[in-house]
Amino acid sequence: MKTTLSNHEIEKITKMVAEIIAKNEAHANVPANAPANALANAPAAGFPVAAASGPLIPVGVSARHAHLTQEHIEILFGEGYQLTKKNALMGGQFATNEMVTIVGLKLRAIENVRILGPARSASQVEISATDAVKLGIHAPVRESGNIKGSEALSIVGPKGAVYLKEGCIIAKIHIHMPPKDAMALGVSDGDLVAVKKHSGDNERALIFNDVQIRVAESFTLELHLDTDEANAAQIFTGDKVKLVGKKEVRC
Ligand SMILES: [Zn+2]
Numbered sequence: 001m002k003t004t005l006s007n008h009e010i011e012k013i014t015k016m017v018a019e020i021i022a023k024n025e026a027h028a029n030v031p032a033n034a035p036a037n038a039l040a041n042a043p044a045a046g047f048p049v050a051a052a053s054g055p056l057i058p059v060g061v062s063a064r065h066a067h068l069t070q071e072h073i074e075i076l077f078g079e080g081y082q083l084t085k086k087n088a089l090m091g092g093q094f095a096t097n098e099m100v101t102i103v104g105l106k107l108r109a110i111e112n113v114r115i116l117g118p119a120r121s122a123s124q125v126e127i128s129a130t131d132a133v134k135l136g137i138h139a140p141v142r143e144s145g146n147i148k149g150s151e152a153l154s155i156v157g158p159k160g161a162v163y164l165k166e167g168c169i170i171a172k173i174h175i176h177m178p179p180k181d182a183m184a185l186g187v188s189d190g191d192l193v194a195v196k197k198h199s200g201d202n203e204r205a206l207i208f209n210d211v212q213i214r215v216a217e218s219f220t221l222e223l224h225l226d227t228d229e230a231n232a233a234q235i236f237t238g239d240k241v242k243l244v245g246k247k248e249v250r251c
Pocket residue numbers: 174176224
């Protein structure tokens with residue numbers, strides 16, 4: 001899935017990227033975190049508002065980031081390179097100290113995109129809808145790991161660059177939880193639920209529908225949404241949301 005570039009090409013891309021970044025900074029007219037999606041103010045049809053039970057759900061806002069294969073890590077950072085841990089995340093994942101620049105097909109770039117470890121079996125870049133506008137690409141909204149036919153992108157590191165034919169997505173809003181919380185909330189893996197901000201001010205009173213439940217022993221209870229969604233609802237990391245509905249599935 002990758003194309004290794006020659007040193008000359010890498011130099012050319014890096015130079016173009018540097019120029020593009022300088023140009024973008026000069027204009028800087030695309031708000032970095034502008035709300036993107038029109039969001040309903042009530043649970044959508046099929047989301048009966050349930051009597052609230054079960055725990056409140058802590059929020060983790062996901063900034064744009066990249067998951068990389070070891071092969072790509074070594075192309076970007078040098079042979080034998082190992083990612084270094086900045087802080088631990090759930091399920092054995094961690095934020096690293098390493099960052100890359102991502103470049104869309106129109107050669108518009110975003111720099112300082114953090115890598116999450118450990119290395120994966122396929123490289124994947126998760127961006128917001130606003131980032132997609134900035135890059136001039138059409139990334140689909142997908143579950144993490146479901147990258148087939150997703151958007152193409154180049155990744156530039158200090159020692160090289162890789163071109164992904166597919167792998168750039170906008171992550172679908174989801175809630176991680178261990179089985180005991182799933183039981184307390186009355187949901188199962190793959191269910192779609194509606195949630196609403198509970199803690200602090202709820203000035204925008206947005207309800208997120210179609211929030212996907214992901215259950216695994218290694219997970220801790222946490223809602224993951226991107227910066228566009230968080231800004232639209234004025235939700236911050238550490239806030240809590242409440243489950244307000246569950247989609248009925250008719251077979
Ligand atoms: Zn997540």
